[in-house]
Amino acid sequence: SQSTNQERRKEPPGPRPLPLIGNLLQMDLMKPYITLWEFSKKYGNIFTVYLGPKKVVVLAGYKTVKHALVNNAEEFGEREVFQIANETSQGHGILFSNGESWKEMRRFALTTLRDFGMGKKISEEKIIEECKNLMEVFDQYEGKPFDTTQSINYAVSNIICSIVYGNRFEYDDPEFTTMVNRANETIRLVGSPSVQIYNMFPWLGKWFGSRVVMKNILQSKAQIRKLIGCLQDTFTPQVCRGFVDAFLLRQQTQEESGNINTYYNSENLLVSVANLFNAGTDTTATTLRWGLLLMAKYPQIQGQLQEELNRVIGSRQVRGEDRKHLPYTDAVIHEVQRLANIVPMSLPHATSQDITFQGYFIKKGTVVYPLLTSVLWDETEWESPLSFNPSHFLDKDGKFVKRDAFMPFSAGRRACVGESLARMELFLFFTTLLQCYRFTPPPGMTEDEMDLTPTLGLTLNPTPHKLCAHSRV
Numbered sequence: 001s002q003s004t005n006q007e008r009r010k011e012p013p014g015p016r017p018l019p020l021i022g023n024l025l026q027m028d029l030m031k032p033y034i035t036l037w038e039f040s041k042k043y044g045n046i047f048t049v050y051l052g053p054k055k056v057v058v059l060a061g062y063k064t065v066k067h068a069l070v071n072n073a074e075e076f077g078e079r080e081v082f083q084i085a086n087e088t089s090q091g092h093g094i095l096f097s098n099g100e101s102w103k104e105m106r107r108f109a110l111t112t113l114r115d116f117g118m119g120k121k122i123s124e125e126k127i128i129e130e131c132k133n134l135m136e137v138f139d140q141y142e143g144k145p146f147d148t149t150q151s152i153n154y155a156v157s158n159i160i161c162s163i164v165y166g167n168r169f170e171y172d173d174p175e176f177t178t179m180v181n182r183a184n185e186t187i188r189l190v191g192s193p194s195v196q197i198y199n200m201f202p203w204l205g206k207w208f209g210s211r212v213v214m215k216n217i218l219q220s221k222a223q224i225r226k227l228i229g230c231l232q233d234t235f236t237p238q239v240c241r242g243f244v245d246a247f248l249l250r251q252q253t254q255e256e257s258g259n260i261n262t263y264y265n266s267e268n269l270l271v272s273v274a275n276l277f278n279a280g281t282d283t284t285a286t287t288l289r290w291g292l293l294l295m296a297k298y299p300q301i302q303g304q305l306q307e308e309l310n311r312v313i314g315s316r317q318v319r320g321e322d323r324k325h326l327p328y329t330d331a332v333i334h335e336v337q338r339l340a341n342i343v344p345m346s347l348p349h350a351t352s353q354d355i356t357f358q359g360y361f362i363k364k365g366t367v368v369y370p371l372l373t374s375v376l377w378d379e380t381e382w383e384s385p386l387s388f389n390p391s392h393f394l395d396k397d398g399k400f401v402k403r404d405a406f407m408p409f410s411a412g413r414r415a416c417v418g419e420s421l422a423r424m425e426l427f428l429f430f431t432t433l434l435q436c437y438r439f440t441p442p443p444g445m446t447e448d449e450m451d452l453t454p455t456l457g458l459t460l461n462p463t464p465h466k467l468c469a470h471s472r473v
């Protein structure tokens with residue numbers, strides 16, 4: 001009957017949109033994830049919002065997000081390729097692609113990262129080695145306050161360099177530093193209100209804030225192309241130095257077997273490499289900086305963590321396999337990721353087909369935001385969602401406990417490709433640094449004065465700040 005048909009086609013509710021600008025006037029573009037989180041309290045766990053003329057269905061709360069991304073992984077597993085992402089990726093790579101090309105590139109990245117020891121010994125060695133370089137920089141400040149951003153970015157970026165190119169760079173190599181700093185600026189800009197507006201109203205034209213981003217991205221691509229070129233010139237099938245070589249090798253074998261419809265082309269290589277850098281550097285580095293900031297803010301928690309490190313590890317080098325004997329440390333790292341919530345709306349998804357979900361009809365091709373904020377801070381899942389409380393991940397005996405609503409890497413078909421690498425990096429960098437230094441606010445500043453308000457970029461960053469790293473050894 002007509003009424004059941006209409007019932008079936010009921011669309012998710014939401015605030016009433018105005019023509020053209022939709023719900024923009026109700027949005028705080030500096031904190032869009034907070035506005036959406038507030039909407040979810042008013043309109044429920046699945047609601048519609050208009051970002052300019054663009055209709056977006058938002059999924060909120062652990063149960064709804066999991067039900068969509070995991071139990072309906074196919075339907076909710078497309079990527080929305082927004083304006084600026086489309087201009088830069090043009091269907092290539094892993095982050096902003098779909099269909100067969102995406103599937104092949106994602107699978108290749110996952111297996112290659114695994115072959116290069118993601119979560120295994122090889123990358124463990126590289127991370128430990130890089131941590132030593134990072135600590136040389138920290139040591140130079142001799143306990144005086146400094147901003148950790150740049151050196152942490154260099155260290156984390158070098159891990160991806162090792163995996164992708166097969167070598168690291170010195171922190172004073174201008175080619176390397178401009179590359180890292182530029183990528184950082186790009187990420188900050190892509191999340192800025194003006195680029196958000198550009199994504200909503202592309203016809204406003206390129207003068208609206210996206211010019212710097214495009215210039216940066218073109219320069220990054222040129223630099224990556226050059227680095228790939230160097231590897232190509234010295235390529236021998238017998239020695240595989242990293243991701244790029246593995247790709248070139250695959251390209252060669254496919255060509256030799258007469259496969260002409262191959263996805264292993266130079267554009268897919270270039271964009272995939274750029275994706276690994278953009279997705280893998282800022283995220284991990286930002287999480288580490290949140291971790292150090294939170295340690296300076298909560299000296300008791302830092303002290304308890306260091307007590308555990310002293311007792312279990314002593315002064316030897318920490319290893320990945322030590323994690324299971326360090327429940328408190330593990331809980332602290334999880335809690336840093338939960339509270340810092342660095343990818344607050346995940347990346348935008350889209351539906352691959354019409355679907356009726358939790359009683360609502362969502363058309364094929366609708367943009368979907370999995371609001372990770374509302375999962376990581378879900379009041380029905382966490383005992384004290386807005387405070388820094390490592391007990392969220394500990395049972396009454398102090399053993400580490402996994403929590404379902406811990407979803408900083410998202411879930412399902414598009415879940416983070418670098419999760420195990422990121423987890424290994426966070427664990428080794430964080431524990432090694434905490435083993436060697438006690439982190440405090442600058443002299444004259446109290447812990448209470450340390451600001452935890454995030455600044456917006458594509459990821460949520462700590463507000464610029466300085467810390468002191470006092471040597472513990």
Ligand code: HEM
Nearest residue numbers: 094095279280283284343346347409410414416417418422
């Ligand atoms: C995607 C988080 C580190 C590579 C994502 C997504 C999130 C995320 C939320 C979006 C998932 C979705 O669409 O629902 C994080 C966090 C990290 C981290 C919190 C560190 C703490 C890394 C690293 C790499 C990486 C180290 C690379 C080695 C990727 C890629 C995608 C992705 C390629 C796109 C997957 C796809 O579209 O199929 N990540 N990530 N990430 N991440 Fe990560």
